[in-house]
Amino acid sequence: MLDSAPAREPLLEVNNIEVIYNHVILVLKGVSLSVPKGGITALLGGNGAGKTTTLKAISNLLKSERGEVTKGSIKYKGETVQGRDPAELVRKGVIQVMEGRHCFQHLTVEENLMTGAYTRRDGKGAVEADLQMVYDYFPRLRERRKSQAGYTSGGEQQMCAIGRALMSRPEMILLDEPSMGLAPQLVEQIFEIVKSVNENEGLSFLLAEQNTNVALRFAHTGYILESGRVVMEGLAADLRENPDVKEFYLGMSDEGRKSFRDVRSYRRRKRWLA
């Protein structure tokens, strides 16, 4: 392969990892993926497919839930991630926005954002500048900055969680299910902001989503997970046009709406897919 042009170095490379919870429950059965620098990569799949586990394996938050990576490797900028403290990864530029937002309920919105800067050592001025940047991306947060986060709406909390992650000056955000429980308009709005952060700040995103439709419209590349395995991968545009994806995840097919009669063949094709 010496003659091929050097591919762009991936920012993050996950190579065939297996994750086991509590020493017995095998959740990921060999997941591989790579996230290019400056891209939005979508990780799709249904409930329990292993999206969140994959993200937590990368950010090393698995340990506190008694999960561990037993096989394979995860490399960020060529360095092995396993065995590092989550705090160390945040300092190196990888931060996770957890599913279900997880704002600090009794802290104000602004205090929440400031905790994002916990690991930074580059001085008050720089942190303050970034706070203003976050407020520019999320004007709603500026209005609510003095409210306790627990009393803000779901959408505001999601913005707060993303803003908090931005405050750490990351190079890569692991964004878990930002659409959860939000109205379609709000989902659209949040994805627009993610896209503009990606374009303006050059930040890379690894995005776990159940909402395949929205995710594939905003992402550059995508992976589809099913019961702990990657079953499909490719450019987002290609995935969107793929008949199987259309049928299983987007709820459309060339023959129009599926009727209940076809469920059997659906199952059969699905097994073949996996």
Added chain:
Amino acid sequence: MLNDIFIKPFVDMFAAPDFLLQVLWEGLVSGILYALIALGFVLIYRSSRIFNFAQGIMVVFAALTLVGLHAMGVPAWVAVVLTLAVMFGLAVTIERVVLRPLVGQPDIILFMATIGITLFLIGLGEIIFGGENKVMITEQLGIPTGSVVLEPWGGLLILEQKDITAVIVAALLVVGLLLFLNKTRMGRAIRALGDDHQAALSVGISLQTIWVLVWFIAGIIALVTGVAWGARAGVSFALEVIAYKALPVLMLGGLESITGAIIGGLMIGMLEKLFEIYWGQPLLGGNTETWFAFVLALIVLLFRPQGLFGEKIIERV
């Protein structure tokens, strides 16, 4: 009988307002010490969801270390600094040896672990310093021991200077602590950790650092409490018992609220004194201070399970 319960005590209070003030002052002084101990509990509970049974013995241990070091010929103020260093070492050790291996275990296991710490510290303290009572080095620390005599309404009010010092120092400690928690990066991290462990981890807050910090702060509080209480009652393992007084304070104030711990402590301190003097001694033969606080807490819990100032549980549906 009804007269004795509902009317006479209040008549007595108004008949001798200077004595009432004296009673309230005594209550305030012990109340502020209860509040300090409760504060130690609250800090540790908020940041790690551990109910720290060892808070009481930490008070004894800090006081013993201070007195013991002085007995070895160390100057008083140097002994204070050394004691703080010992408390820091203790915090680091507890985090390394006890908390870190137990991360993620059910709360009850961590609670049991703090009982273990208590027993260990009792043993260690006895081996190093012996079990006999000791006198707090009040004068050597420069704490005034005289008393201030006031004459409100022509009556008599005696305030001991060491009590006044205790109140002032405790108030400064509390104000400092509140500023620290609300205005600094570390303080914010402590509060964040109390709200959501996972999220705190995800933004890179290190549990280990915060735990050491919080246990060290609890150690500082323990030292101040130990000095203040030791100055009144001497230093012995019996001091540990006052830590149990912090339990009703916590029930009253809520396990999570700093303001609650302070107000709860002051309330319990003053109410139990008032009750003892005006109701307990004439009607029940005295010695009500040992149980009054617990009964009061029980009554509060019946009506407000989260305590008077417990953090309101924010729940979104």
